[in-house]
Amino acid sequence: MKLYLSQISGNSHKVRILLALLNVAYDKVVLDLSKHEHKNPEFLKINPRGEVPVLEDDGAVIWDSGACLVYIARKHGGERWLPIAPATMAEVMQWLALASSEIQFGLQYARRGVLQGRWTAGTLEQGHAIGRTALSVIEQRLQKNDWLALDHPTIADVACFPYAETAPEAKIALDSYPNTVKWLERCKALPGWPAR
Numbered sequence: 031m032k033l034y035l036s037q038i039s040g041n042s043h044k045v046r047i048l049l050a051l052l053n054v055a056y057d058k059v060v061l062d063l064s065k066h067e068h069k070n071p072e073f074l075k076i077n078p079r080g081e082v083p084v085l086e087d088d089g090a091v092i093w094d095s096g097a098c099l100v101y102i103a104r105k106h107g108g109e110r111w112l113p114i115a116p117a118t119m120a121e122v123m124q125w126l127a128l129a130s131s132e133i134q135f136g137l138q139y140a141r142r143g144v145l146q147g148r149w150t151a152g153t154l155e156q157g158h159a160i161g162r163t164a165l166s167v168i169e170q171r172l173q174k175n176d177w178l179a180l181d182h183p184t185i186a187d188v189a190c191f192p193y194a195e196t197a198p199e200a201k202i203a204l205d206s207y208p209n210t211v212k213w214l215e216r217c218k219a220l221p222g223w224p225a226r
């Protein structure tokens with residue numbers, strides 16, 4: 031298995047987390063986004079979106095962090111990380127949807143703007159408004175539950191973790207989200223959970 035990633039990328043971090051939790055060996059190809067290596071013609075043949083992460087395995091090429099999580103969970107995670115019963119699978123997938131909508135367009139893009147000065151998808155204020163929607167949804171769920179989708183950790187938690195953790199880098203303090211802070215710690219305490 032080969033993972034194309036960048037060190038700063040929260041989406042790459044999601045895939046690294048699941049591979050580490052499941053103890054799956056893989057080779058890393060680290061791209062330097064500041065040198066636009068993800069826009070090289072060679073890489074665009076692998077991912078026409080010109081983004082990391084991308085996973086290659088057994089002839090399959092999978093781009094998008096959510097798709098990578100689904101692939102790894104189904105291949106290596108048994109029933110635990112992505113169950114296949116209709117209702118439970120859907121409950122997990124709704125959090126992957128949050129990760130690729132409000133979390134990406136709010137928390138991820140506000141962080142990118144703050145750290146890299148790139149504001150291609152709205153202002154800091156707009157990013158904060160969308161990002162706070164994501165954090166409120168997470169916070170509300172965690173008021174009565176330890177994990178996002180089910181009563182144990184799943185790829186829902188992995189998908190939502192990185193940009194919730196880095197919200198302060200997007201200038202969103204987590205003080206107003208105490209259950210989210212506890213959940214971040216709970217995630218990091220899982221055996222094998224890798225540092226950023």
Ligand SMILES: N[C@@H](CCC(=O)N[C@@H](CS)C(=O)NCC(=O)O)C(=O)O
Binds near residue numbers: 039083
């Ligand atoms: N929805 C995609 C988003 C991927 C994405 O935004 N990747 C960033 C790094 S975290 C990237 O490669 N950005 C390239 C760019 O901004 O030009 C996913 O979940 O994988």
